[in-house]
Amino acid sequence: MSPLGSHASNGRRAKTATGRRSKKAPASKVPAQAESVPPVEFDHEELVVRRGPRTGMETIVAIHSTTLGPALGGVRLWRYGSVLDGARDALRLARGMTYKAAAARLQLGGGKGVIVAPEGPDLHGPRRRDALLDFGEVVESLGGRYITAEDVGISPEDLVAIHERTSHATGLPPEHGGSGDPSPFTAIGVEAAIRACLAEVFGSEELHGRRIAIAGLGHVGAKLAARLAERGAGLIVCDIDPGKQVLAEDLGANWVEPDEELLVECDVLAPCALGGAIEPDNVEKLRCAIVCGSANNVLANDALAERLAEREILYAPDFIANAGGLIHVYGEIHELSDEETVALAEGIRDSISSVLETARLREITPLAAAYELARERLKEARLESPPARLAS
Numbered sequence: 001m002s003p004l005g006s007h008a009s010n011g012r013r014a015k016t017a018t019g020r021r022s023k024k025a026p027a028s029k030v031p032a033q034a035e036s037v038p039p040v041e042f043d044h045e046e047l048v049v050r051r052g053p054r055t056g057m058e059t060i061v062a063i064h065s066t067t068l069g070p071a072l073g074g075v076r077l078w079r080y081g082s083v084l085d086g087a088r089d090a091l092r093l094a095r096g097m098t099y100k101a102a103a104a105r106l107q108l109g110g111g112k113g114v115i116v117a118p119e120g121p122d123l124h125g126p127r128r129r130d131a132l133l134d135f136g137e138v139v140e141s142l143g144g145r146y147i148t149a150e151d152v153g154i155s156p157e158d159l160v161a162i163h164e165r166t167s168h169a170t171g172l173p174p175e176h177g178g179s180g181d182p183s184p185f186t187a188i189g190v191e192a193a194i195r196a197c198l199a200e201v202f203g204s205e206e207l208h209g210r211r212i213a214i215a216g217l218g219h220v221g222a223k224l225a226a227r228l229a230e231r232g233a234g235l236i237v238c239d240i241d242p243g244k245q246v247l248a249e250d251l252g253a254n255w256v257e258p259d260e261e262l263l264v265e266c267d268v269l270a271p272c273a274l275g276g277a278i279e280p281d282n283v284e285k286l287r288c289a290i291v292c293g294s295a296n297n298v299l300a301n302d303a304l305a306e307r308l309a310e311r312e313i314l315y316a317p318d319f320i321a322n323a324g325g326l327i328h329v330y331g332e333i334h335e336l337s338d339e340e341t342v343a344l345a346e347g348i349r350d351s352i353s354s355v356l357e358t359a360r361l362r363e364i365t366p367l368a369a370a371y372e373l374a375r376e377r378l379k380e381a382r383l384e385s386p387p388a389r390l391a392s
């Protein structure tokens with residue numbers, strides 16, 4: 001049911017990716033009950049499970065690694081089949097965050113928070129607030145080793161409540177001293193990643209005249225579309241919300257229905273909606289040269305990446321392509337200027353390029369190359385400062 005944790009396969013010549021669905025729930029709702037979460041290898045630094053004193057609900061924080069810096073990762077409010085499932089999910093997602101930050105060359109570790117929502121009606125009012133305060137206290141008790149942020153089922157207002165009990169929360173609304181919406185930076189990063197892919201496939205990163213299909217015109221997709229249109233790309237766009245057609249017209253983009261979008265002939269397919277866009281049902285029918293978008297977990301499963309590679313479709317590892325959002329939070333934590341943060345997001349171009357080069361030279365998948373890059377960074381950091389970080 002949830003993303004980011006699965007490791008790269010060691011496939012040949014393939015472009016692989018993590019492969020589970022991620023869905024942003026409406027902010028005020030608690031997502032529906034999840035299927036059970038498979039066991040997770042425990043190579044983490046810490047797992048905290050605490051029954052909230054106010055609500056009796058379990059709050060969980062998993063810290064996978066603080067080797068590169070404090071463990072950053074959002075908190076999700078989710079209905080699990082059991083507390084064990086919630087803990088496994090936190091462990092899985094925390095590990096994914098370690099690799100995401102390391103591959104993006106950030107001084108951050110990986111962690112994740114979970115509030116296990118109870119059966120029954122959606123959490124709201126005082127009980128929701130109490131659950132958030134309980135979670136905030138767990139975060140505070142970790143003394144900055146874990147920094148929390150928004151994730152599935154959590155709204156900016158929820159984060160403000162958590163912030164009442166801990167200073168270790170990022171991505172707050174600007175009126176509460178935070179850096180606000182990360183999507184402009186995510187869009188910058190995806191554009192940078194697309195450029196790297198174009199250079200790899202076509203020998204030029206020029207966007208002018210390229211046909212780019214964007215599936216999902218939400219926060220990131222709309223901003224990406226505007227950037228690409230400005231640079232002369234020909235856009236084909238869709239959204240399940242027909243109201244987004246107005247935006248398509250404004251951008252001079254061609255509108256197609258969602259079920260057609262993934263199958264249009266194009267240079268770049270940019271999934272910018274939910275995870276799992278590429279599935280066994282559509283992988284054989286894709287007519288693009290590159291898959292590179294903002295969505296987390298673009299592939300429904302890792303094996304699809306092998307198939308994409310066999311079909312000579314370049315897949316940009318999603319956790320690098322969409323790291324602009326994480327970079328935005330990093331900028332907030334390190335008090336970087338907008339210019340510095342933008343420069344880091346644009347650096348995703350180089351990260352993708354080096355991953356693609358490694359993949360090409362070593363005949364491994366870009367995802368395998370991305371994990372290798374991340375592991376190398378972690379190894380170097382451990383060699384530089386072995387036990388001190390773990391103890392801090």
Ligand code: NAD
Pocket residue numbers: 022024182183184186215216217218219220221238239240241258272273274275294295296322323324325326
């Ligand atoms: P969003 O909710 O603002 O936008 C998603 C859009 O996709 C909505 O307009 C929705 O109507 C549309 N949509 C949903 N299902 C669709 C379908 N089947 N076909 C076409 N359109 C569909 O979300 P967002 O913040 O723009 O994020 C998009 C993706 O990028 C998500 O997977 C998210 O996890 C990932 N991501 C976002 C950020 C960020 O900064 N917001 C950072 C990293 C990753």
